[in-house]
Amino acid sequence: MRSNTLAQLFAAALLSVAATGCADAPADLSEIESADPSADSVSDDESGLDEGDSSEFVDKASCGGRWQVPGDVSDAGDGMSVPYQGAGRRCQGGPTSGAEALGRYIRSAFPGEVNTSVDGRGIQIYACRNIRGGNSLSVHATGRAIDVFIPTRGGAADNGKGDRVANWLIENADRIGIQMLIWDRTIWKASGGTPRDRCYQGSHPHNDHVHVEISEDAADMNTPFFNGDSGAAPGASDGPADSPQAPGDSGSPLNRNAWVGDACRSNNDCAFSTDAGEGRCFLDHEPSSGLGFCTVSCAGYCPDRSGKAVTFCVGGSMLGANGGLCVSKAAGANDYCSSPGGFTAVEAERYIGGSSARSATAEVCLPSGG
Ligand SMILES: [Zn+2]
Numbered sequence: 535m536r537s538n539t540l541a542q543l544f545a546a547a548l549l550s551v552a553a554t555g556c557a558d559a560p561a562d563l564s565e566i567e568s569a570d571p572s573a574d575s576v577s578d579d580e581s582g583l584d585e586g587d588s589s590e591f592v593d594k595a596s597c598g599g600r601w602q603v604p605g606d607v608s609d610a611g612d613g614m615s616v617p618y619q620g621a622g623r624r625c626q627g628g629p630t631s632g633a634e635a636l637g638r639y640i641r642s643a644f645p646g647e648v649n650t651s652v653d654g655r656g657i658q659i660y661a662c663r664n665i666r667g668g669n670s671l672s673v674h675a676t677g678r679a680i681d682v683f684i685p686t687r688g689g690a691a692d693n694g695k696g697d698r699v700a701n702w703l704i705e706n707a708d709r710i711g712i713q714m715l716i717w718d719r720t721i722w723k724a725s726g727g728t729p730r731d732r733c734y735q736g737s738h739p740h741n742d743h744v745h746v747e748i749s750e751d752a753a754d755m756n757t758p759f760f761n762g763d764s765g766a767a768p769g770a771s772d773g774p775a776d777s778p779q780a781p782g783d784s785g786s787p788l789n790r791n792a793w794v795g796d797a798c799r800s801n802n803d804c805a806f807s808t809d810a811g812e813g814r815c816f817l818d819h820e821p822s823s824g825l826g827f828c829t830v831s832c833a834g835y836c837p838d839r840s841g842k843a844v845t846f847c848v849g850g851s852m853l854g855a856n857g858g859l860c861v862s863k864a865a866g867a868n869d870y871c872s873s874p875g876g877f878t879a880v881e882a883e884r885y886i887g888g889s890s891a892r893s894a895t896a897e898v899c900l901p902s903g904g
Contacts, residue, residue: 597733601693601718607701608729614708616724616749619678621671625662628892630677630753632760633659635838636710636746637680640699642809642837647695649742652683658743678753681743691718691741700744706840710759711752716745755844762843762867793842795862795899796828797874804828808837810860819853821901823876829859833887836860843867846896849885853900858885864897871899878902 603611629637637657641648648656658681661674673679684696700717703710707724714723718741721734734740751757792813798804804813810830817826830836832847843865847858864870864879871879877899884894 597719597735600733601691601697601700601720603704603720603722603729603731604701607704608731611704611707611722611724611730612728614724616707616711616713618713618723618725619750621673621676623671625671625675626677627662628677629659630748632711632748632753632755632757633677633680634835635755635760635844636748636752637682638835639838639840640680640682643839644699644702645809647684647699649683649685652743656683657681658683673747676753678748678750680746680748682746683743686742689741691739693718696744703744703746706759709757711749711757712746713749714747716740759840760844760865762841762865791841792828793839794828794830794836794845794860795843795868797825797876798828799824799826810837816853816855816859818855819901821876825874825876825901827861827877827899827901829861832858832860833885834858834889834891841867843899846882846898847885847887847891848882848898848900852880852882858887862899864899868899876901 637659641650641655641657650656652658659674659679660677661672663672663675664670665672674681682699684692684699686692687694696717700715700722703712703715704722706712712724714721716722716734716736719734719739720731722731724730749757752760755761792798792804792806794813796804798815798817801814804815806813806828808830810832813828813830815826816829819826834847836845836847837860838844843862845860846863848861850857850859853859861882862868862871868874868877871877878901879897880900881895882898882900884891884896886893
Protein backbone atom coordinates (compact mmCIF):
# COMPACT_ATOMS: atom_id res chain seq x y z
CA MET A 535 0.00 0.00 0.00
CA ARG A 536 2.67 2.47 1.01
CA SER A 537 6.25 2.10 0.01
CA ASN A 538 8.73 3.82 2.23
CA THR A 539 12.40 4.03 1.67
CA LEU A 540 14.66 3.07 4.53
CA ALA A 541 15.58 6.70 4.96
CA GLN A 542 11.93 7.64 5.29
CA LEU A 543 11.34 4.87 7.78
CA PHE A 544 14.31 6.03 9.77
CA ALA A 545 13.13 9.62 9.76
CA ALA A 546 9.68 8.46 10.79
CA ALA A 547 11.14 6.44 13.63
CA LEU A 548 12.86 9.58 14.88
CA LEU A 549 9.61 11.44 14.71
CA SER A 550 7.83 8.69 16.58
CA VAL A 551 10.24 9.03 19.45
CA ALA A 552 9.20 12.61 19.85
CA ALA A 553 5.54 11.72 19.57
CA THR A 554 5.58 8.90 22.09
CA GLY A 555 7.68 10.90 24.49
CA CYS A 556 4.65 12.95 25.39
CA ALA A 557 3.32 12.12 28.82
CA ASP A 558 -0.16 12.72 27.56
CA ALA A 559 0.15 10.16 24.82
CA PRO A 560 -3.36 9.43 23.85
CA ALA A 561 -5.63 6.68 24.86
CA ASP A 562 -7.52 5.04 22.11
CA LEU A 563 -10.36 2.78 21.31
CA SER A 564 -9.18 -0.33 22.96
CA GLU A 565 -8.85 1.38 26.28
CA ILE A 566 -12.52 0.81 26.33
CA GLU A 567 -11.77 -2.86 26.52
CA SER A 568 -9.98 -2.34 29.77
CA ALA A 569 -12.87 -0.42 31.23
CA ASP A 570 -15.19 -2.19 33.62
CA PRO A 571 -17.00 -4.66 31.39
CA SER A 572 -20.10 -4.47 33.52
CA ALA A 573 -20.49 -0.90 32.45
CA ASP A 574 -20.87 0.50 28.97
CA SER A 575 -18.29 -1.11 26.79
CA VAL A 576 -17.09 -2.02 23.38
CA SER A 577 -16.89 -5.74 22.93
CA ASP A 578 -13.74 -5.50 20.85
CA ASP A 579 -11.97 -2.86 18.92
CA GLU A 580 -13.40 -3.66 15.54
CA SER A 581 -16.86 -4.94 16.17
CA GLY A 582 -18.48 -1.66 16.96
CA LEU A 583 -20.28 -0.56 20.00
CA ASP A 584 -21.99 -2.85 22.39
CA GLU A 585 -25.65 -2.03 22.11
CA GLY A 586 -26.31 -3.28 25.60
CA ASP A 587 -28.79 -1.60 27.85
CA SER A 588 -26.43 -0.27 30.48
CA SER A 589 -25.67 3.00 28.77
CA GLU A 590 -28.23 4.99 30.64
CA PHE A 591 -26.73 3.96 33.93
CA VAL A 592 -23.25 4.77 32.71
CA ASP A 593 -24.23 8.14 31.35
CA LYS A 594 -25.53 9.13 34.73
CA ALA A 595 -22.87 7.51 36.85
CA SER A 596 -19.69 8.22 34.96
CA CYS A 597 -20.37 10.38 31.98
CA GLY A 598 -22.39 13.25 33.33
CA GLY A 599 -21.42 16.41 31.54
CA ARG A 600 -19.64 14.59 28.74
CA TRP A 601 -19.67 16.15 25.29
CA GLN A 602 -23.13 15.95 23.75
CA VAL A 603 -23.21 15.83 19.98
CA PRO A 604 -25.68 18.54 18.86
CA GLY A 605 -28.85 17.19 17.29
CA ASP A 606 -28.23 18.44 13.77
CA VAL A 607 -24.66 17.16 13.80
CA SER A 608 -25.78 13.84 15.21
CA ASP A 609 -28.46 13.53 12.52
CA ALA A 610 -25.93 14.28 9.80
CA GLY A 611 -23.58 11.66 11.20
CA ASP A 612 -26.32 9.05 11.41
CA GLY A 613 -26.64 9.15 7.64
CA MET A 614 -22.98 8.36 7.07
CA SER A 615 -21.12 5.10 7.08
CA VAL A 616 -17.37 4.64 7.24
CA PRO A 617 -16.48 1.03 8.15
CA TYR A 618 -14.13 0.62 11.09
CA GLN A 619 -10.63 -0.57 10.16
CA GLY A 620 -8.40 -1.69 13.00
CA ALA A 621 -4.67 -1.38 13.43
CA GLY A 622 -3.54 -4.80 12.21
CA ARG A 623 -0.32 -6.26 13.53
CA ARG A 624 2.56 -4.17 12.33
CA CYS A 625 3.68 -0.62 12.83
CA GLN A 626 3.60 1.13 9.46
CA GLY A 627 6.66 3.27 10.01
CA GLY A 628 5.25 6.77 10.00
CA PRO A 629 2.24 8.98 9.59
CA THR A 630 0.13 8.47 6.49
CA SER A 631 -0.07 11.31 3.99
CA GLY A 632 -3.82 11.63 4.56
CA ALA A 633 -3.39 12.01 8.31
CA GLU A 634 -0.66 14.58 7.80
CA ALA A 635 -2.75 16.57 5.36
CA LEU A 636 -5.84 16.45 7.53
CA GLY A 637 -3.83 17.44 10.60
CA ARG A 638 -2.36 20.42 8.80
CA TYR A 639 -5.76 21.36 7.49
CA ILE A 640 -7.31 21.27 10.95
CA ARG A 641 -4.50 23.37 12.34
CA SER A 642 -4.95 26.03 9.68
CA ALA A 643 -8.75 25.95 9.68
CA PHE A 644 -9.10 26.11 13.47
CA PRO A 645 -6.37 28.54 14.52
CA GLY A 646 -8.26 29.55 17.66
CA GLU A 647 -8.92 25.99 18.77
CA VAL A 648 -5.79 23.89 18.32
CA ASN A 649 -3.27 24.03 21.17
CA THR A 650 -0.12 24.61 19.16
CA SER A 651 2.07 24.75 22.27
CA VAL A 652 1.87 20.94 22.48
CA ASP A 653 4.51 18.82 20.74
CA GLY A 654 3.84 18.55 17.03
CA ARG A 655 2.30 22.05 17.16
CA GLY A 656 -0.83 20.48 18.54
CA ILE A 657 -1.10 17.64 16.04
CA GLN A 658 0.31 14.19 16.88
CA ILE A 659 -0.08 11.20 14.60
CA TYR A 660 2.39 8.36 14.55
CA ALA A 661 3.34 6.22 17.55
CA CYS A 662 4.43 2.58 17.25
CA ARG A 663 2.88 1.25 20.40
CA ASN A 664 0.23 -1.00 21.78
CA ILE A 665 -3.02 0.30 23.08
CA ARG A 666 -2.91 1.18 26.73
CA GLY A 667 -3.53 -1.84 28.89
CA GLY A 668 -3.81 -4.08 25.84
CA ASN A 669 -1.55 -6.21 23.67
CA SER A 670 -2.69 -5.15 20.25
CA LEU A 671 -1.57 -2.15 18.27
CA SER A 672 -3.07 1.29 18.52
CA VAL A 673 -4.32 2.84 15.29
CA HIS A 674 -1.62 5.46 15.93
CA ALA A 675 0.81 2.70 14.88
CA THR A 676 -0.75 2.67 11.42
CA GLY A 677 -0.32 6.43 11.05
CA ARG A 678 -4.08 6.79 10.68
CA ALA A 679 -4.93 8.29 14.08
CA ILE A 680 -4.56 11.99 14.77
CA ASP A 681 -4.59 13.67 18.16
CA VAL A 682 -5.75 17.25 17.87
CA PHE A 683 -4.79 19.04 21.08
CA ILE A 684 -7.18 21.58 22.56
CA PRO A 685 -6.28 23.78 25.54
CA THR A 686 -8.09 22.73 28.70
CA ARG A 687 -10.14 25.17 30.72
CA GLY A 688 -9.79 24.83 34.49
CA GLY A 689 -8.52 21.29 33.91
CA ALA A 690 -11.66 20.31 32.02
CA ALA A 691 -12.40 20.01 28.32
CA ASP A 692 -12.97 23.40 26.71
CA ASN A 693 -16.17 22.66 24.87
CA GLY A 694 -16.24 26.15 23.41
CA LYS A 695 -13.23 25.08 21.36
CA GLY A 696 -13.03 21.32 21.03
CA ASP A 697 -16.69 20.89 20.12
CA ARG A 698 -16.18 22.99 17.00
CA VAL A 699 -13.49 20.66 15.76
CA ALA A 700 -15.36 17.51 16.72
CA ASN A 701 -18.64 18.71 15.21
CA TRP A 702 -16.94 19.61 11.95
CA LEU A 703 -15.28 16.19 11.80
CA ILE A 704 -18.62 14.42 12.25
CA GLU A 705 -20.39 16.64 9.72
CA ASN A 706 -17.72 15.77 7.18
CA ALA A 707 -16.99 12.21 8.26
CA ASP A 708 -17.99 10.51 5.03
CA ARG A 709 -16.25 12.84 2.60
CA ILE A 710 -13.06 12.89 4.69
CA GLY A 711 -13.21 9.25 5.82
CA ILE A 712 -13.47 9.63 9.62
CA GLN A 713 -14.15 6.22 11.13
CA MET A 714 -14.15 7.22 14.78
CA LEU A 715 -13.36 10.04 17.18
CA ILE A 716 -13.17 10.51 20.92
CA TRP A 717 -13.65 13.86 22.66
CA ASP A 718 -14.52 14.75 26.23
CA ARG A 719 -15.58 11.26 27.35
CA THR A 720 -17.70 10.70 24.26
CA ILE A 721 -16.82 8.25 21.50
CA TRP A 722 -18.45 8.59 18.09
CA LYS A 723 -18.21 5.96 15.36
CA ALA A 724 -19.22 6.29 11.73
CA SER A 725 -20.55 2.74 11.66
CA GLY A 726 -22.81 0.52 13.71
CA GLY A 727 -26.08 1.54 15.27
CA THR A 728 -27.50 4.88 16.27
CA PRO A 729 -27.03 6.98 18.18
CA ARG A 730 -23.45 6.88 17.01
CA ASP A 731 -22.10 8.45 20.17
CA ARG A 732 -21.62 6.75 23.50
CA CYS A 733 -19.94 7.33 26.81
CA TYR A 734 -16.19 6.72 26.55
CA GLN A 735 -14.77 5.09 29.64
CA GLY A 736 -11.09 4.77 28.83
CA SER A 737 -8.64 5.86 31.47
CA HIS A 738 -7.95 9.12 29.65
CA PRO A 739 -10.99 11.39 29.52
CA HIS A 740 -9.80 13.02 26.26
CA ASN A 741 -10.31 16.43 27.79
CA ASP A 742 -7.17 17.85 26.15
CA HIS A 743 -7.32 16.30 22.71
CA VAL A 744 -9.69 14.97 20.11
CA HIS A 745 -8.60 11.49 18.99
CA VAL A 746 -9.50 11.08 15.33
CA GLU A 747 -9.14 7.91 13.24
CA ILE A 748 -9.31 7.95 9.47
CA SER A 749 -9.99 5.12 7.04
CA GLU A 750 -7.33 3.51 4.87
CA ASP A 751 -8.82 5.30 1.85
CA ALA A 752 -8.47 8.61 3.64
CA ALA A 753 -4.93 7.71 4.69
CA ASP A 754 -4.15 7.29 1.00
CA MET A 755 -5.94 10.56 0.21
CA ASN A 756 -8.45 8.77 -1.95
CA THR A 757 -11.58 10.34 -0.45
CA PRO A 758 -13.42 13.39 -1.84
CA PHE A 759 -12.01 15.74 0.83
CA PHE A 760 -8.50 15.26 -0.53
CA ASN A 761 -9.52 15.62 -4.14
CA GLY A 762 -11.04 19.02 -4.27
CA ASP A 763 -14.69 18.33 -3.57
CA SER A 764 -16.80 21.35 -2.75
CA GLY A 765 -17.90 20.41 0.74
CA ALA A 766 -18.44 23.04 3.39
CA ALA A 767 -15.30 24.51 4.81
CA PRO A 768 -15.28 24.90 8.55
CA GLY A 769 -16.60 28.31 9.26
CA ALA A 770 -19.74 27.79 7.25
CA SER A 771 -21.48 26.61 10.39
CA ASP A 772 -18.95 26.60 13.16
CA GLY A 773 -17.33 29.95 12.66
CA PRO A 774 -13.57 29.48 12.88
CA ALA A 775 -11.67 32.15 11.07
CA ASP A 776 -11.26 30.56 7.70
CA SER A 777 -12.94 33.04 5.41
CA PRO A 778 -10.77 34.89 2.97
CA GLN A 779 -9.73 38.28 4.18
CA ALA A 780 -10.87 41.37 2.40
CA PRO A 781 -8.31 42.65 -0.05
CA GLY A 782 -6.19 45.41 1.43
CA ASP A 783 -6.17 47.66 -1.58
CA SER A 784 -8.47 48.60 -4.37
CA GLY A 785 -9.29 46.49 -7.34
CA SER A 786 -11.47 43.49 -7.68
CA PRO A 787 -9.78 40.19 -6.88
CA LEU A 788 -10.02 37.48 -9.47
CA ASN A 789 -11.30 35.09 -6.87
CA ARG A 790 -12.58 35.92 -3.42
CA ASN A 791 -12.03 32.33 -2.32
CA ALA A 792 -8.42 32.34 -3.50
CA TRP A 793 -5.98 29.76 -2.22
CA VAL A 794 -2.56 28.37 -2.94
CA GLY A 795 -2.26 27.49 -6.61
CA ASP A 796 -5.03 29.78 -7.83
CA ALA A 797 -4.29 32.14 -10.69
CA CYS A 798 -3.49 35.75 -9.85
CA ARG A 799 -2.34 39.03 -11.33
CA SER A 800 -1.32 40.70 -8.09
CA ASN A 801 -1.15 40.09 -4.35
CA ASN A 802 -4.64 41.50 -4.23
CA ASP A 803 -5.84 38.29 -5.84
CA CYS A 804 -4.39 36.16 -3.06
CA ALA A 805 -6.18 37.62 -0.06
CA PHE A 806 -5.93 34.70 2.32
CA SER A 807 -3.82 34.06 5.35
CA THR A 808 -2.31 30.90 6.76
CA ASP A 809 -0.09 29.79 9.62
CA ALA A 810 2.79 30.27 7.22
CA GLY A 811 1.86 33.87 6.40
CA GLU A 812 -0.24 35.92 4.00
CA GLY A 813 -0.93 34.68 0.53
CA ARG A 814 0.93 36.43 -2.26
CA CYS A 815 0.98 36.30 -6.01
CA PHE A 816 4.10 34.68 -7.43
CA LEU A 817 5.11 36.44 -10.65
CA ASP A 818 8.90 36.20 -10.46
CA HIS A 819 8.99 33.86 -13.45
CA GLU A 820 7.65 36.76 -15.55
CA PRO A 821 4.89 34.94 -17.34
CA SER A 822 3.98 36.30 -20.74
CA SER A 823 0.33 35.78 -19.81
CA GLY A 824 0.71 38.10 -16.83
CA LEU A 825 -0.82 35.38 -14.70
CA GLY A 826 0.96 33.99 -11.69
CA PHE A 827 -0.21 31.75 -8.91
CA CYS A 828 -1.04 32.33 -5.27
CA THR A 829 1.49 30.95 -2.83
CA VAL A 830 2.99 31.18 0.64
CA SER A 831 6.55 30.39 1.66
CA CYS A 832 7.17 26.96 3.12
CA ALA A 833 9.63 24.49 4.52
CA GLY A 834 8.39 20.93 4.28
CA TYR A 835 4.69 21.59 4.70
CA CYS A 836 1.95 23.64 3.17
CA PRO A 837 -1.55 24.42 4.37
CA ASP A 838 -4.56 22.79 2.75
CA ARG A 839 -8.10 23.97 2.38
CA SER A 840 -11.25 22.02 1.81
CA GLY A 841 -12.48 22.26 -1.75
CA LYS A 842 -9.04 23.08 -3.09
CA ALA A 843 -6.35 20.82 -4.47
CA VAL A 844 -3.92 19.50 -1.87
CA THR A 845 -0.75 21.58 -1.76
CA PHE A 846 2.92 20.70 -1.76
CA CYS A 847 6.11 22.55 -0.85
CA VAL A 848 8.59 22.75 -3.73
CA GLY A 849 11.96 24.46 -4.06
CA GLY A 850 11.57 27.99 -5.37
CA SER A 851 14.74 27.38 -7.39
CA MET A 852 12.53 25.56 -9.90
CA LEU A 853 11.13 29.02 -10.67
CA GLY A 854 14.15 31.16 -10.03
CA ALA A 855 13.22 32.01 -6.44
CA ASN A 856 14.76 31.26 -3.07
CA GLY A 857 13.43 29.00 -0.32
CA GLY A 858 10.27 26.94 -0.62
CA LEU A 859 6.98 27.78 -2.33
CA CYS A 860 3.59 26.17 -1.82
CA VAL A 861 1.98 24.99 -5.05
CA SER A 862 -1.01 22.81 -5.93
CA LYS A 863 -0.69 19.12 -6.50
CA ALA A 864 -2.20 17.83 -9.71
CA ALA A 865 -5.74 16.92 -8.66
CA GLY A 866 -9.30 16.76 -9.80
CA ALA A 867 -9.88 20.25 -8.39
CA ASN A 868 -7.53 21.76 -10.98
CA ASP A 869 -8.26 19.26 -13.75
CA TYR A 870 -4.78 17.90 -13.26
CA CYS A 871 -3.16 21.27 -13.83
CA SER A 872 -5.18 22.19 -16.91
CA SER A 873 -7.38 24.66 -15.02
CA PRO A 874 -6.50 27.48 -14.89
CA GLY A 875 -4.63 27.44 -18.18
CA GLY A 876 -0.93 28.12 -18.34
CA PHE A 877 0.12 25.39 -15.93
CA THR A 878 1.77 22.04 -16.47
CA ALA A 879 1.98 18.97 -14.27
CA VAL A 880 5.58 18.45 -13.21
CA GLU A 881 7.17 15.89 -10.92
CA ALA A 882 8.81 17.81 -8.08
CA GLU A 883 10.72 17.02 -4.93
CA ARG A 884 9.56 18.32 -1.60
CA TYR A 885 11.48 21.33 -0.29
CA ILE A 886 12.37 20.34 3.26
CA GLY A 887 14.36 23.37 4.43
CA GLY A 888 14.73 23.36 8.21
CA SER A 889 11.70 21.15 8.80
CA SER A 890 11.59 17.51 9.83
CA ALA A 891 9.41 16.58 6.86
CA ARG A 892 10.25 13.38 5.02
CA SER A 893 11.58 13.56 1.52
CA ALA A 894 8.86 13.03 -1.03
CA THR A 895 7.94 13.73 -4.60
CA ALA A 896 4.62 14.75 -6.05
CA GLU A 897 3.08 15.78 -9.31
CA VAL A 898 2.50 19.51 -8.97
CA CYS A 899 1.21 22.33 -11.13
CA LEU A 900 3.85 24.83 -12.23
CA PRO A 901 3.61 27.63 -14.78
CA SER A 902 4.42 26.33 -18.24
CA GLY A 903 7.22 28.01 -20.08
CA GLY A 904 8.33 31.54 -19.27
ZN1 LIG B 1 -5.10 9.31 19.89
